[in-house]
Amino acid sequence: MTTSAPAHQPDRKPVRLPWAILLERRLEIPRWLPVATTIGAVVVALVISGVILWFAGGDPIAIFIHIVRSSFGSLGVLSDTLVMATPLILTGLACALAFRMRLWNIGAEGQFLMGAWGASAVVLIPIVPAGTPSIITIPLMMAGGMAAGGVYGAIPGILKAFRGVNEIIVTLMLNYIAALWIAYWVFGPWSEAGFQLTAQFPKEAWLPRLSDYSSAVPAFSGLTVHLGLIFGLVAAMLVRFLLFRSRSGYEIRLIGDSPRAARYAGINVARNTVIVFALSGALAGLAGMSEVSGVVHRLQQAISPGYGFTAIIVAYIAKLHPYGVVVASIAFGALILAGREIQPSGIPAMIQGIILFCLIASEVVLRYRVRLERRMA
Numbered sequence: 501m502t503t504s505a506p507a508h509q510p511d512r513k514p515v516r517l518p519w520a521i522l523l524e525r526r527l528e529i530p531r532w533l534p535v536a537t538t539i540g541a542v543v544v545a546l547v548i549s550g551v552i553l554w555f556a557g558g559d560p561i562a563i564f565i566h567i568v569r570s571s572f573g574s575l576g577v578l579s580d581t582l583v584m585a586t587p588l589i590l591t592g593l594a595c596a597l598a599f600r601m602r603l604w605n606i607g608a609e610g611q612f613l614m615g616a617w618g619a620s621a622v623v624l625i626p627i628v629p630a631g632t633p634s635i636i637t638i639p640l641m642m643a644g645g646m647a648a649g650g651v652y653g654a655i656p657g658i659l660k661a662f663r664g665v666n667e668i669i670v671t672l673m674l675n676y677i678a679a680l681w682i683a684y685w686v687f688g689p690w691s692e693a694g695f696q697l698t699a700q701f702p703k704e705a706w707l708p709r710l711s712d713y714s715s716a717v718p719a720f721s722g723l724t725v726h727l728g729l730i731f732g733l734v735a736a737m738l739v740r741f742l743l744f745r746s747r748s749g750y751e752i753r754l755i756g757d758s759p760r761a762a763r764y765a766g767i768n769v770a771r772n773t774v775i776v777f778a779l780s781g782a783l784a785g786l787a788g789m790s791e792v793s794g795v796v797h798r799l800q801q802a803i804s805p806g807y808g809f810t811a812i813i814v815a816y817i818a819k820l821h822p823y824g825v826v827v828a829s830i831a832f833g834a835l836i837l838a839g840r841e842i843q844p845s846g847i848p849a850m851i852q853g854i855i856l857f858c859l860i861a862s863e864v865v866l867r868y869r870v871r872l873e874r875r876m877a
Contacts, residue, residue, distance in 0.1 A: 523868040533866060534819045541862040542817070545855040552850065563847070571834030579710070579723040583795065585826075585833030587612065587804075589732030590787035591811035592818065592825040593739050594653075598780040600743060600820050601756040603773060607656065607671025608784040609808025610678035611649040615785025616792045617682060618648025620799040623705045624690050624698060634704045641705060641789055642731075649785015650778045652678065657777025661770035667777075675808070686801050697800035707794035728790025733826065735783060740822040752776060784808060805836070813856045 550560030571581045591608045598605035619641040622628060627644070628637055655674065659665035683696070690698040707727040714721035743749040755762040755769055762769055787807065792799055814832055818824030835848050864870075 520873045522871045522873050523864070524871060526867060526869055529866065537862040537866045538817060538819060538859070540865075541858040542855060545851070545858040548858070549851045549854050552854075553847075567835065567838035570838035575719075576722055577837070579725045581830065581834045581837050582725050582729055583833075584837050585829040586726070586728045586732050586794070587787040587791050587807045588811060588814055588829035588832055589729075589826055590735060590790065591784050591807050592814035592829050593732075593735055593822060594780040594783035594787070595811045595815040596818060596820040596822065596825055597739055597743070597752075597783065598776055599756075599815055601752045601772065601776050602759075603657075603660070603776060603780075604668045605653070605656070605671055605777065605780050606668055606812065607653070607674045607808070608780070608811050609804060609806065610671070610675035611652050611781040611784035612788040612791075612804055612808045613675075613678040613682050614652040614781075615645035615649035615788030616799060616803050617678075617685065617788070618785060619645035619789035619792055620690070620698065620701075621648075623701050624799070630702060632704060634706075634708075637704045638707065638727075638793065641793055642786060645785045645789025646782040647785070649788065650782035653781015653784070654774055654778040657774040660777070661773040682799070682803070683801055686799055690799065692798075696802075698798045701793070701797045705793055706797055707790065709794070726790070726794035728787075728794040731786060731790055732829075735786070736822040736826050739783075743822070748772075748775075784811075810836075810852060813852055813859070816856065816859045 546564070550564070553560040553563055570577055572578055591612055594608045594611065595605060622637070622641045622644045628640060652674065656665070656667045656670040659670055660667045685691075686696050686698060687694075692699045709726045710717075710720040710723035712720075714723075741749075743752065751762065751767045751772055754765070755767060755772055759769055788803070791803060791807075796803065810832055814825055814828045817828040817831075832852070835851060
């Protein structure tokens with residue numbers, strides 16, 4: 501049996517486009533470019549989200565208008581938006597501070613939970629007797645929350661500084677441990693009648709709200725903004741001073757840019773690693789304190805809808821600038837608040853994810869100059 505040789509087939513030449521896309525690394529980044537790329541990434545993310553909503557049968561324009569009206573349409577809803585933004589400001593600052601030094605603290609959620617526990621312990625152990633005035637109870641709760649969050653944040657810092665352990669893995673795992681720690685206390689020793697929450701805190705342990713002063717200022721009636729917002733704004737100013745107006749901030753930024761150069765300059769990288777992780781955890785812990793004392797007035801298992809994870813997106817949108825964190829937190833607080841009226845978790849989570857994806861993609865434009873070059877024939 502004979503087989504015939506296969507017919508000769510002409511060689512196929514690869515298709516060559518007339519233009520080539522080249523990426524040239526930027527030697528210097530213009531000061532306006534980070535803001536421009538952030539705004540562009542958010543706009544592109546909203547356009548993509550709108551297209552998806554349209555395919556799903558919704559009216560994207562009407563949905564976005566509803567989000568704006570439900571978050572900023574009146575003084576009352578603006579107050580609720582600021583309440584939602586408060587824990588995001590503090591956890592966003594926690595992430596931004598660590599990220600400045602290229603320490604990838606993905607554990608702000610766990611540090612938030614531990615801060616909520618530390619603040620609750622002041623009231624529920626109790627560390628202070630019942631009836632202690634607010635002027636004593638609230639500062640002690642702040643100290644308890646910041647201490648618990650700071651110690652919890654220092655754990656990955658120590659492991660990173662002295663053992664070289666990957667901080668991403670450690671902080672992620674510590675989130676689960678913190679959630680189980682909270683579950684133990686709210687289902688066990690501190691449980692109220694077997695439910696997954698504690699007894700309500702006494703009034704002395706509540707952060708004051710604007711509505712508490714409605715008798716003197718009637719316009720404050722129904723406004724839920726509490727003292728925690730002031731904590732966040734003051735923290736933003738302090739973090740900005742630390743990063744840009746202090747020697748420690750210079751060391752943090754230098755280590756983030758080049759650890760080798762920092763070591764050559766005599767900077768103690770290990771010490772700064774532990775300190776920055778502890779400060780980051782303390783900020784997230786203060787967020788937990790403000791939530792239990794200013795909003796729910798008790799410790800419960802579902803104390804956080806994911807503030808620590810949303811804070812990562814907030815920090816990226818802000819380009820790690822403290823004042824940018826405040827603005828981005830208000831925007832995301834609005835998205836979370838209004839999104840609950842549209843769909844409890846789907847739409848806000850989808851938009852957050854698309855924004856994060858677009859922000860990461862925008863880093864290419866930030867770090868590289870995109871240039872089209874015509875191919876030679």
